[in-house]
Amino acid sequence: MNTHNLMLIDPHIHMTSRTTDDYERMRQAGIVAIIEPAFWLGQPRTEAGSFKDYFSSLVGWERFRASQFGIKHYCTIGLNSKEANNEPLAEQVMELLPLFVCKEGVVGVGEIGYDDQTPTEDKYFRAQLELAKEVNMPVQVHTPHRDKKAGTIKSMEVCLEHGIAPDMVVIDHNNEETVKDVLDRGFWAAFTIYPNSKMGNERMVEIVKKYGSERIIVNSSADWGVSDPLSVPKTASLMLERGISIEDVRKTCYQNALDSFGKSGQMHESDWLQSTSVDQREKFSDNSVLRGGQTPVVGEINTTGEPGSNIVR
């Protein structure tokens, strides 16, 4: 993988579901910062308390864990569309959100939007847009898998109806069918490189060739499913290999993510430029990221060469 030592950002990745090995490899591949949108767990949560602890972990333990591998961790906080359909629960989660959306390192309300496009999803999407507006935060919109084009257009129309400026909204999981509508309306268009669904690396290259790098963002959405936390560096590498300019790669795999979510005032390039070393002897609530017998890394992160082998001898 050759990315000419570019600094990269993955603005959509669910690290809660990933291991520390991933963090190590991501940092070695040039990822300096990530954004973790609040997500669902694969099965619905049944109590507001599990949302509370989950949100707390996004601003607490997970931030710490990332820092131990030289990666700055940010998150977006929201009630996802799938779980918005349990109305009594959704009401309680809405009461929790004001406790979290303005915390340190929270760069937006997200990921919110539509899944089945039910009236209840619509209700809580709108309520969360109002919250984002109240605190002047960017919004990260998950677009539906089914009836995608109509759902994407509806998401944007609803944002505008609530008086939210397009440059405050990142529309996620785009494809060849939706990209033009999103860019034409002035929104940020994010693409998820995800095996077997969403977008592929090669298709992504073609999109940047066709539409340029303005307001286009690449992410991995890696989560508990079959997915790849190195999607952003791999795509950056392929773009360079296929003749896309280094400046366009830098914009789509770094700068645009920083410019869009930086509007929260919570994410600055200096956050990672000023601190490049780690100390794995540190603890969070008495917990270390290390397991028994592992040697803590202290000092600069090694980003040269290939990631170490996981073979235990």
Added chain:
Amino acid sequence: MYQADIQATTTYLKELLERSTTSQGLEWLTQKMELVSSEKAKPKDFYLSFSAAPRFIGKENLHLTQQELQMADMIRSGFNPSHWSAAQAARTLLLLSLPHQDGESFFSQIETLFNTADMRELVALYAALPLLPHPELFRKRAAEGFRTNMGDVFEAVALDNPYPADYMEMDAWNNMVLKTLFVGKPLFRIYGIEKRRNAKLARILSDYAHERWAAGRTVSPELWRPVAPFIDEAILNDIKKLFTQPNELEQQAAALACAESNNPSAKELLNSHPQLKELVEEGEIAWNKIGEKNLELQ
């Protein structure tokens, strides 16, 4: 119901902030304080402004003059914001703006915040305890603060904070002092350390010293500060050992402990170290100095 006059505290903190934030920041804060204190306020108005405070106020440390520190102590005995940030002062102002006539509802709003707080929010909340109305409601919460393993949070509740000395039961207090030593933090920054010395604590600390010695580890010279008035025949042996330690600060601690003890054998022991005795009498050896020097060595 009150530990500190809310009006006086508010005026004081706002004056400090005038130097440490922008005029837009102050304006934002003033508006939010008015909103939070008004009858039409919803819980979310308080929660959002509490979380968002650093965005508008900044996170710079307050730089207090000696005079300002003295004023703090006049507002509330032991109140010491010398390690506070601007955001922390703003968050405290928001807490003090909450209506508090109904103690239970005041407490439950703040408890909700504690239960979802991030690290810096926890620091602000714990450090604000000595200023809040209805202090007796927060005893359990303070004890929870001692259980944390986040260093900054522990410091906020245990160090430079008069709440524990004034409100915690003896066992919780003793536990806090022991833990301060255990995590390697300075004892001299515990407010009221002298006032709350007790025989049980002295016994616990002596046991702890024995544990450390048995493991071949060093013992902080500050450990003997709460022990001093309770020197008995058993602890006298600890003090004898201290006089033989190579660390000069431990010898000084031994001398000071003897000087503060009414035990005749301890007095006798001190007489056999005339040089150290003289330094104690001249005020050259004092617990705060030992604590500060010990901190420098770490």
